[in-house]
Amino acid sequence: MNSPATRTTGQERLWSVDDHLEDILTTVRPLEPIELQLLDAQGCVLVEDVTVPVSLPPFDNSSMDGYAVRVADVTGASEEFPAVLTVVGDVAAGQADQPHVGPGQAARIMTGAPLPPGAEAVVPVEWTDGGLGEGPVSGMRAHSASPEGSSGQVHVHRPAEARAHVRAKGSDVKAGDRALEAGTLLGPPQIGLLAAIGRGTVRVRPRPRVVVLSTGSELVQPDEELSNGQIYDSNSFALCAAARDAGAIAYRVGAVADDAETLRQTIEDQLVRADLLVTTGGVSVGAYDVVKEALSSVGDEDEAGGGVDFRTLAMQPGKPQGFGSIGPDHTPLLALPGNPVSSYVSFELFVRPAIRTLMGLPDVHRSTTRAKLSADKALTSPKGRRQFLRGTYADGTVTPVGGAGSHLVAALAHADALIVVPEHDTSVEPGAEVEVVLLG
Amino acid sequence: MNSPATRTTGQERLWSVDDHLEDILTTVRPLEPIELQLLDAQGCVLVEDVTVPVSLPPFDNSSMDGYAVRVADVTGASEEFPAVLTVVGDVAAGQADQPHVGPGQAARIMTGAPLPPGAEAVVPVEWTDGGLGEGPVSGMRAHSASPEGSSGQVHVHRPAEARAHVRAKGSDVKAGDRALEAGTLLGPPQIGLLAAIGRGTVRVRPRPRVVVLSTGSELVQPDEELSNGQIYDSNSFALCAAARDAGAIAYRVGAVADDAETLRQTIEDQLVRADLLVTTGGVSVGAYDVVKEALSSVGDEDEAGGGVDFRTLAMQPGKPQGFGSIGPDHTPLLALPGNPVSSYVSFELFVRPAIRTLMGLPDVHRSTTRAKLSADKALTSPKGRRQFLRGTYADGTVTPVGGAGSHLVAALAHADALIVVPEHDTSVEPGAEVEVVLLG
CATH class of the missing domain: 2.170.190.11 (Molybdopterin biosynthesis moea protein, domain 3.)
Known part of the structure; x- marks a missing residue:
């Protein structure tokens, strides 16, 4: 985060997907733990070693x-x-x-x-x-x-x-035994065990509160009438749902018009309930890219670690990305591109791992696998970019859905996997083995 | 559901796991659909075919x-x-x-x-x-x-x-195209697509409201002091968490003492917020098995389809089970045994599929796989019973955790799979291939 927030001319550094992700994962820290009621701790990570206070069963x-x-x-x-x-x-x-x-x-x-x-x-x-x-x-x-x-x-x-x-008394667990170790993810059986040994509350990292806002003067809420040049806001809905799916408490802010001052005020307003901010749109090279414009003067860029950096990534979709922190608490912010598929792919690659890092989860990434490409013709991919195509995966085979266009939201809704074409490949033949990211 | 609610003598029918499950799945019906705001419909099943009203993008x-x-x-x-x-x-x-x-x-x-x-x-x-x-x-x-x-x-x-x-206008989807089919589970990309085509609300089957109550005069809430002969209530916590995990909205009722009238009143009281009732304990052959006693006179056993049937199942753990419906709306009720491991295994086998049937999901069962048994000695299993042992699964191999005792809640908290030993097997040698139910 040592480059100016906006650039208009000259050659920029081209970030690799891996470098951008590493920057995020080394910057975002797990949330401070809090004591929660047992059922409120479901899905959270334990931060204490829990010792059995009384043997189970407590008597013959x-x-x-x-x-x-x-x-x-x-x-x-x-x-x-x-x-x-x-x-x-x-x-x-x-x-x-x-x-x-x-x-x-x-x-x-x-x-x-x-x-x-x-x-x-x-x-x-x-x-x-x-x-x-x-x-x-x-x-x-x-x-x-x-x-x-x-x-x-x-x-x-x-x-x-x-x-x-x-x-026999103590035949299940004995007083003094370790019941659960710090780092355990609390699912139903772990919650059952904690209750069984008398723990009504437990110290965990809480679910992150993620504020999602989309930007764009062209955006209209669903169920409203579209005028000329307008489209419906879908990113704030899709990413809010995706943030919940990743384990977060998500707050959806309506679409914000492309006005820097309005956006700045909206973001400062939302900071109070945000452990992580996610924006969509306004991060590219246009004259109305409001997120880029607004975030150059929000928050704490004078302090160490503060400020939002806007980058060009060697990937497709999802080339323009912003990452940094804002406000007095250095709240992390990810600024995603506005195309629905770009923003969703960016969420999967960068925001989901950030959310899971905030939760203190040991494994923050989606599962990947190798699969055989089933397609009528070769997939093409731009040289030097890592491409993420939508596909459906079953039994070791992956089939592309829709095309490479980043606006193909209908195809995305029928995909359950991302097909990864590495930077050095410009085409992938049918039958070739490819890397696949499994979504959900 | 044509046998009396209590039996004290004589030979009972021994139900197979499959017959009991089939009875549940053919009795429980999907909930009536309702119109929900898009983000409230996350995780729900669409009941309408959704057609695209305006082409996407709506203009070049x-x-x-x-x-x-x-x-x-x-x-x-x-x-x-x-x-x-x-x-x-x-x-x-x-x-x-x-x-x-x-x-x-x-x-x-x-x-x-x-x-x-x-x-x-x-x-x-x-x-x-x-x-x-x-x-x-x-x-x-x-x-x-x-x-x-x-x-x-x-x-x-x-x-x-x-x-x-x-x-081009309409290059993503065209007006009149089918966007999503009835029966689609709404995840983040589907919610994004619905927003993109202007749908602010959608018709889905709602999440079932599941009321969980445990019974037993020995049960004390976590964080309270244990007296002689008392243990902590863990089932209501574990099953509440498991019901949420299955997709339900779960309500935890505290433990109810072994008094039939109190239990009856509690259940009738809770009916108003229940699409499904789950009890634990009080279903066996003892003189204080309050669920069995109480539910013989709750509700609508005079009407067709009403009443709760208590059964002996050919399984271990989880031999005693109750299933039926109560109240004016024939609300389904599953009465599980009280041992923590028995109740949890019973939940996985019977309640989870019931919840997912209420949601209208096409696949209500956990994934199963075949795995090689890694163990120091042969597993033993009672003849004529299907046994479910706790295990950990990784890379095609499953390893038992803890013993067969149904009170081993600590071992359960370290398992991620159930090892299935069929009715006809009384032992399984190390290295043998076994069926495994993957938990989560």
């Missing part, structure tokens, strides 16, 4: 609905010669006080309930008569309807070894 | 910043012998009225601006002196700083063919 408990017994009392039991035990009460899950199980006794016990004192094993209810005296049963009657089930006698039809159907 | 326009010219005027132009044209004005994007370009004239034109009357082609500004009379330039000066750029003379250094750098 039954893995079955059945009867807690002493091993000696059921030795040799069979359906023909059952062990007959006196039921001294119920042990339900969450019950603080348990009956003591003495010789010749059993406690009716529910899955997850603590093994009562005196008991050594659990026999499943299916191995008993359930206290009904009529042979094996498949379950218990509800206590509310049949309270007598917690007393009387039970016939046990099979023996049980010590600790049978008992889950 | 420039693909470059440059000069709109007549072909004859630039024929044979070179840097040594430039064509010298009179600049008759600017054509910016969004500008309704354009200057007429006559013989010997040019209009300075910006990317996306309409080709003005009389002009036949665009020469990029880099092929000209930009009106400065000092050789080739790389761009224009901003109009606001240099208004004289829209008048005077321009030297053009290269010829241009008719229609050069002109995007």
Whole structure:
């Protein structure tokens, strides 16, 4: 970011895709962590090592609905010669006080309930008569309807070894164990584990707040009437959705007209809710390229690391790009070109990795793969530019969709991959192997 | 759903995983579509064929910043012998009225601006002196700083063919074309296309509202103190996160104690915001299995299709399951077992496909693949049950994580796949090929 914000004449440095991306990824820093409620932390990256405070399960408990017994009392039991035990009460899950199980006794016990004192094993209810005296049963009657089930006698039809159907305290995790490491992405099972060990809040990097605004006096909101020379604003919608898809909280600002002062004020206004700003349009070499014009005087270009640099990239689409930071907090800003396909491809290549860097994710890039090109004729690509063509990928083969034109938004909506043609290639024959970026 | 809600004795039908899933998928219907704002429709399925109302682009326009010219005027132009044209004005994007370009004239034109009357082609500004009379330039000066750029003379250094750098009206999509078909999942590029053709709202199936509640008198909220026999509620957190992950709007109800009347009231209370209800716990054969007890008398079991059926499934974990519908709207309800791993596996197998069916998605299932088992010893599995073990998958190999115990929530948090052991297998040797369900 050491070149002036606008240039009108002379030869510029031609940036490679890789150099531009590296500049972004070495400049953008992960957001400061905050403590969030567990469900608010979904999709975020943990920044602390989480240690188990209490063993799981926290006490020996039954893995079955059945009867807690002493091993000696059921030795040799069979359906023909059952062990007959006196039921001294119920042990339900969450019950603080348990009956003591003495010789010749059993406690009716529910899955997850603590093994009562005196008991050594659990026999499943299916191995008993359930206290009904009529042979094996498949379950218990509800206590509310049949309270007598917690007393009387039970016939046990099979023996049980010590600790049978008992889950030992700490058999899942032990107090002091590492539950999750810093850097873990919190999905549903990780959130479940954190809740299970009693963590109601957790320290994570928050989702970045991304403000998306499009520029162009020709832009009209959908559902409005188009006048001569006008088109609908689509970039702010597509990029807002893409930012969310990448994990961000996205705010869509309506299209801003090509007036530098209006744009400057809009951006300064939005800074308060932005961890990252994304603009589209107004970054090229025209006389009304308002983003380039406006951002030369916004913010903190006098401070180290401040200012927005506008560049020419060796890529197609997406040649003109801006990157830098603005405002007192050096909020990063990516200024993308205005053509819908250019802006979307630029988002995938540069903004998505920036968002994922802000989130602290270990892997910020889309998956890539090699695929065989299926096409009627050779693809052509300008020399010295890395070209990104839209395609559909399936089973190791990629097929181009639409042409190379950067305005082919309809084709983009039917693509699920980008076909990469390297800088040194000017054509790719059908059947050749190509690199493919998988979108989603 | 033709069996009584509770059973205490006798032989039950043993349901296969496939039969239970089929019952769910043939019973649950996609939600009625509604008209949503474009960005609210992200991740939803379109239910209408969308036709292009106006061609894109809606008018011939420039693909470059440059000069709109007549072909004859630039024929044979070179840097040594430039064509010298009179600049008759600017054509910016969004500008309704354009200057007429006559013989010997040019209009300075910006990317996306309409080709003005009389002009036949665009020469990029880099092929000209930009009106400065000092050789080739790389761009224009901003109009606001240099208004004289829209008048005077321009030297053009290269010829241009008719229609050069002109995007033809309708070259992207034509009015009357099909933009998107019913059944399309709306991601960022589809939302961009809809905005581009002027659609501010769109008819889609909404995200289902899923109410998740856990049951169990032993359950304590995270961050509270555990007393004797208590554990933390983790299922409602994990399943809420998983429901969101599947595409739903999830509401987490706190844990409900094992009291049938309380549970019944809670469920009836929640019905107003539920397209799908998910409970955990209380579905087995114990005397305090409150979900089973309560749901036998909730809702509409007298009406066709109503009532909740509690079943034994030939699977591990996840043997006891409930499925049916309740309330005046026959809201579908899935009652999952209470062990954290059982409930999570059950969610993946049954609830996720139900949510995605409500959304109208064409593919409701997780991806599966075949993988080589990497393990120190053979996996064992009970005969006649389909077992789902937790594992990590990478590069065609799957490795089990933790054991088969359904309470091993810590192991689950480190898994990214389920290893499927079919009903007829009781052991799987290391190196064998197994089916794997990829989680996320």
